Amino acid sequence: MLTVTDNARTAVEGLVQENQVPAEGGLRIAEAAGQPGNFELALVQAPEAEDQVVAQSDTTHVFVDPAASVALDELTLDIQPDAEGPGFVLVQA
Template identity: 40%
Template sequence: MVTLTDNAIGLIRRLTARPGVPDQAGLRIATGSGAGALTVGVVSGPLDGDHIVDSSGARVFLDAAAVRALDDKSLDAALQDGTVTFTVTDRPA
């Protein structure tokens, strides 16, 4: 299962704590249109069939293909010039 770095946890919590965002909101990662592509976005809640990862209050919803693609990965995040960037890396052994 994908793990979240401390940076990712903090930024996901900030994104989902904004005014007007529902309490059950989280970051959804799903398969994109290209081979190996993933889409990422803040959503109000999981879709049917999503797997939910909750790490210290940072909620991530994964579709079935994203679960498989990120099984042995780590999700990191960075904030630069007001833009959040997510990076997927192999989980350290």
């Protein structure tokens, strides 16, 4: 299962608050349409019915699309410290 670092969780929390995403919403990771091996990250109001919840707290949720969950199984969501704003990266766990 995809893991999420504390730094990434904090970044998601900031984005959720800044964009006034409801409590049941969060960051959703899905395979990019027509681009195998690439992923799209988006703030969503709520997860899709089949999404896997990989991180949650009172203010933070990270959801993974079922089609992407196998590819992300042994990866960790982190942030790139030198990026302007939260630059998310997927790294080997």
